[in-house]
Amino acid sequence: MKTTVQNPDLARFVEAGTLYLGAPEAAELVRRHGVAACIEAIAANIRADFLRWADFDKTARVAAHSDVGVIELMPVADAQRYSFKYVNGHPGNTRLGLSTVMAFGVLADVATGAPLFLSELTLTTALRTAAMSALAAKVLARPDSRVMALIGNGAQSEFQALAFQHLLGITELRVYDVDPAASAKLVGNLQGSGLRVTVCASTAEAVRGADIVTTVTADKRNALILTPEMIQPGMHLNAVGGDCPGKTELHGDILHASKVFVEYEPQSRIEGEIQHQPADFAVTEFWQVLRGERSGRDSADQVTVFDSVGFALEDFSALRFMQQTAEHLGLGERIALVPPLADPKNLFGSLRATAAVAA
Amino acid sequence: MKTTVQNPDLARFVEAGTLYLGAPEAAELVRRHGVAACIEAIAANIRADFLRWADFDKTARVAAHSDVGVIELMPVADAQRYSFKYVNGHPGNTRLGLSTVMAFGVLADVATGAPLFLSELTLTTALRTAAMSALAAKVLARPDSRVMALIGNGAQSEFQALAFQHLLGITELRVYDVDPAASAKLVGNLQGSGLRVTVCASTAEAVRGADIVTTVTADKRNALILTPEMIQPGMHLNAVGGDCPGKTELHGDILHASKVFVEYEPQSRIEGEIQHQPADFAVTEFWQVLRGERSGRDSADQVTVFDSVGFALEDFSALRFMQQTAEHLGLGERIALVPPLADPKNLFGSLRATAAVAA
Numbered sequence: 001m002k003t004t005v006q007n008p009d010l011a012r013f014v015e016a017g018t019l020y021l022g023a024p025e026a027a028e029l030v031r032r033h034g035v036a037a038c039i040e041a042i043a044a045n046i047r048a049d050f051l052r053w054a055d056f057d058k059t060a061r062v063a064a065h066s067d068v069g070v071i072e073l074m075p076v077a078d079a080q081r082y083s084f085k086y087v088n089g090h091p092g093n094t095r096l097g098l099s100t101v102m103a104f105g106v107l108a109d110v111a112t113g114a115p116l117f118l119s120e121l122t123l124t125t126a127l128r129t130a131a132m133s134a135l136a137a138k139v140l141a142r143p144d145s146r147v148m149a150l151i152g153n154g155a156q157s158e159f160q161a162l163a164f165q166h167l168l169g170i171t172e173l174r175v176y177d178v179d180p181a182a183s184a185k186l187v188g189n190l191q192g193s194g195l196r197v198t199v200c201a202s203t204a205e206a207v208r209g210a211d212i213v214t215t216v217t218a219d220k221r222n223a224l225i226l227t228p229e230m231i232q233p234g235m236h237l238n239a240v241g242g243d244c245p246g247k248t249e250l251h252g253d254i255l256h257a258s259k260v261f262v263e264y265e266p267q268s269r270i271e272g273e274i275q276h277q278p279a280d281f282a283v284t285e286f287w288q289v290l291r292g293e294r295s296g297r298d299s300a301d302q303v304t305v306f307d308s309v310g311f312a313l314e315d316f317s318a319l320r321f322m323q324q325t326a327e328h329l330g331l332g333e334r335i336a337l338v339p340p341l342a343d344p345k346n347l348f349g350s351l352r353a354t355a356a357v358a359a
Numbered sequence: 360m361k362t363t364v365q366n367p368d369l370a371r372f373v374e375a376g377t378l379y380l381g382a383p384e385a386a387e388l389v390r391r392h393g394v395a396a397c398i399e400a401i402a403a404n405i406r407a408d409f410l411r412w413a414d415f416d417k418t419a420r421v422a423a424h425s426d427v428g429v430i431e432l433m434p435v436a437d438a439q440r441y442s443f444k445y446v447n448g449h450p451g452n453t454r455l456g457l458s459t460v461m462a463f464g465v466l467a468d469v470a471t472g473a474p475l476f477l478s479e480l481t482l483t484t485a486l487r488t489a490a491m492s493a494l495a496a497k498v499l500a501r502p503d504s505r506v507m508a509l510i511g512n513g514a515q516s517e518f519q520a521l522a523f524q525h526l527l528g529i530t531e532l533r534v535y536d537v538d539p540a541a542s543a544k545l546v547g548n549l550q551g552s553g554l555r556v557t558v559c560a561s562t563a564e565a566v567r568g569a570d571i572v573t574t575v576t577a578d579k580r581n582a583l584i585l586t587p588e589m590i591q592p593g594m595h596l597n598a599v600g601g602d603c604p605g606k607t608e609l610h611g612d613i614l615h616a617s618k619v620f621v622e623y624e625p626q627s628r629i630e631g632e633i634q635h636q637p638a639d640f641a642v643t644e645f646w647q648v649l650r651g652e653r654s655g656r657d658s659a660d661q662v663t664v665f666d667s668v669g670f671a672l673e674d675f676s677a678l679r680f681m682q683q684t685a686e687h688l689g690l691g692e693r694i695a696l697v698p699p700l701a702d703p704k705n706l707f708g709s710l711r712a713t714a715a716v717a718a
Contacts, residue, residue, distance in 0.1 A: 005455055010455075022694055022695045022696060023699070024695055027709055031710055057423055059421060062432070064416055064441055066436075066438070066469050069472055071434075071436070071441050071469070071472050075421060077423045077430070079425070082423055082430050084432060086443070086465065086467075088471070088473075090470075094703045094704055096369075096471060097373060097700075097703060098373065099697065099700060099706065102472055102473065102697040103697070104474065104696050104697065108430060108447075111425070111427060112447070112452050112457055113428055113429075113446075113452070114457060120696055122697050122706070123709075126706055154704055155703070155704055155705070155706040155707070157707075158707035159707065182704060185704065185705055189705070189707045189708060336381045336479070337381060337382065337463050337479055338461040338479060339383070339458070339479065339481050339482060341458060343544075344456060344457055344458040344514070345453055346514070346544055346548070347458065347482060347515070348514070348518065349548060350386055350482075351394065351482075
């Protein structure tokens with residue numbers, strides 16, 4: 001006897017299969033909805049999901065490291081939905097015409113395990129990382145912050161710039177990259193955005209006078225992008241690029257002189273800027289600040305650090321937005337990622353004839 | 360400066376995207392190649408991969424449990440290739456017209472993280488599980504085995520039957536399921552196979568006189584499908600259905616009176632029949648027997664147990680076969696799961712115009 005399916009997403013899956021949103025369709029979605037509006041909506045989802053932190057089954061991501069990069073799986077689930085992201089990090093990829101970071105993921109139904117939604121997540125990861133950064137800065141940076149230094153002008157930099165403009169009111173960017181072509185690309189892409197952008201000759205020059213410093217560099221090494229003498233009282237540091245073992249951006253003394261916030265402590269101890277600090281180095285999980293359980297910035301002079309590595313829950317929040325918006329805009333297509341069986345107990349029977357499989 | 364891509368699979372990915380093999384196309388592949396030939400080829404791949412066990416970066420699968428089922432991610436990698444499988448287990452799914460087990464997975468390039476091949480793995484999991492079972496029995500069962508009891512006649516049963524017929528020379532099946540309709544379906548599907556199939560009234564009746572006993576039941580509980588009085592000297596027990604915490608099929612006394620073989624010990628201690636045994640309960644990893652490093656069956660009278668839970672490496676082996684065969688038969692299509700960027704450092708620029716994204 002068949003039970004009626006109540007969940008509308010599941011009902012559509014049973015009828016028509018998995019909703020698939022490829023990279024070109026995701027780009028079309030973002031163009032039609034607007035980059036800033038996408039980032040704002042994802043930030044709202046992240047906020048809502050972080051506020052119910054205890055509802056989620058959380059785990060540090062599962063990483064496979066090689067000499068040249070890393071491939072990671074990032075699962076998370078609440079009682080209704082499960083998501084995972086596949087994501088790589090290979091700094092040498094651009095030499096082959098490939099992105100440093102490529103990602104895709106799935107949103108599934110916990111009650112049945114049905115993969116409801118398969119989506120590209122390369123573009124989506126850039127959106128959600130920017131949304132997370134801006135959400136954290138909104139809570140942790142000085143409210144009068146208007147100038148941001150942006151160190152590392154690669155694939156993620158424009159998304160960070162727009163997120164801080166629209167969610168925080170940043171009006172001026174001071175940018176630097178070891179590759180001048182990257183900064184030139186950033187300047188070109190931000191024309192017409194309303195942001196005042198100054199290309200600087202060094203990190204120190206870019207950081208001078210900034211209220212917020214965002215580091216989003218790609219080198220896989222323990223780099224010292226920011227050193228103590230660059231840091232001024234009251235700054236907020238948004239450290240995005242240091243996100244796996246052996247890949248950091250901040251001098252350790254900066255962490256000791258700051259209040260440090262992380263997403264999910266067990267993962268950040270392995271992957272974040274704090275990987276070089278002792279196990280008892282004090283950090284605050286950001287959700288605790290959002291819920292008012294711990295304090296954020298304690299004074300206008302304090303230096304705050306958001307030691308961001310990217311957590312699975314942010315992808316869960318982003319996948320929810322992409323699924324809903326794809327449905328709303330009629331983007332994507334239905335695919336038979338799992339077999340639509342006339343009789344689910346008769347997998348073998350589905351091999352008998354094409355008709356049975358297509359049924 | 361662009362480097363030339365040497366790996367032909369990667370070159371095709373750079374040019375045309377990820378090869379996607381959906382469930383209907385995988386069924387077409389199996390029809391055209393033949394079920395038994397697919398199982399034999401996958402068994403050969405598993406054998407080859409298990410023989411170089413030390414080359415793989417192995418990890419127990421990452422499971423998200425709920426009251427009604429489980430969703431798992433199963434990654435594994437060698438120096439060249441990375442694979443993962445998404446798979447659920449929800450015994451109540453058939454009430455909704457969905458399979459108990461649904462799966463898909465990816466084969467990726469370790470050097471770049473590129474997702475080369477995305478495939479359905481529901482049908483493929485049934486093939487690879489049967490291939491693994493038969494490969495283990497080929498090594499562990501008595502060479503003169505001709506009669507197999509098959510307990511649990513659901514979605515995987517026909518694949519087990521054909522694997523044992525073609526890889527071991529089983530000629531007679533004695534089958535039992537609590538649901539007579541399942542046995543009737545199995546009998547119907549095996550007509551014309553050349554196997555002599557007897558439907559029995561109980562597990563005890565089916566097991567009587569069998570050389571090999573395969574249990575592949577679906578109930579998620581600590582069931583006692585096989586009890587000690589059913590077991591005869593010299594039997595080989597292929598315990599497939601007990602594969603997660605709280606889901607077992609064998610009475611503990613059977614394990615104590617047998618020699619027990621597992622795939623990957625750290626995972627089997629959590630998920631296998633041995634989950635109820637002390638941590639020092641002796642087991643042998645099957646690859647050690649394949650490589651001649653440990654003994655398999657020690658005498659014609661010994662009872663051997665393959666305590667199978669399904670390991671990521673078997674999916675890696677199966678994905679290799681499906682990719683190669685799909686390429687060979689021209690099945691599947693290329694999809695843009697990750698963005699094909701004209702300039703990989705300019706993700707944002709890809710949003711500017713449809714043309715740029717499609718480039």
